[in-house]
Amino acid sequence: MPEFRDREAGDAPEPAAADGGTGNPVAGDDPAVGGEPQPAVVDDELGPEGPASDEEMPLADHIEEMMRRLALVFLVAGIALAVVYPFASELINYLWSVHIPEPTANRPRLYGPLEFLLTKLKVAGLAGLLVGLPMFVYQSYRFMRPGLYPKERQYYLASVPTSLVLGIFGVLFAHFFLLPRVFGYFSAYTSEAAVIAFGLQETFNLILVMMGWMAIIFQIPLFMMLAIMMGLVTRRWLEAKRLIFWGTFLGIAFLFSPDPTGLVPIIITLTMISLFEGTLALLRWTGN
16 A cells, blocks of 8 residues: 655645646746845837837827827917018018019009908918927927937937927028019910009919918928938839829929919929939939
């Protein structure tokens, strides 16, 4: 018969392992080998080369932060609009005297009680757009900052004042080059058939749309440089896809241009292509 013996009070049963074994530690399971504690292994989802400040956030938190930063952009643009609004009448008179043929004889005509007020708001809104563009770039940087490397952060910060400068260049390009040719063409196009009466709202819709468009279009070199420096695209890839970009520029110009004759869309398309190709030429020259 098998021999039984009583378990002493100090004896404790060995814990059973989950797999049915004896539960004895095996090599690699003992936290201390040779009396020295082993460092804990942390599973970093970002990988060893991820930015140290990057961390997982719920989608709702990302959306909330994005909406908050967009609200800041609109707030700053609204402040710029409010600052410029008291001077909007002087700006209207200046732009009218510069771009309208024979401005003394062709005084602006109002066809509604709110036209002048709305035109003043639109003129002041152009200042809001110019200030809002770099603010948008900066808030985009703050939104993406945790996931950017230090070098990428430097590129993005440098793009904030660059965006403002490019926007001003775009407005000046429209003011000194584009609009004089557009109004000269329109005047010559209709002078043989009718006497032109310049309505205030329609005229300034054209002026402000052209200036605002140019302020945005002149951001093309900035976005191209940022995309290349951050490794999203390469110069060779942009060169290989240039015809697609050209066609996209043409479609956008005809879609949003207020000119049905085709002159303004063609000028805008050529401007966008020139900025695109000029940026590629600069990148080739610098070896990027």
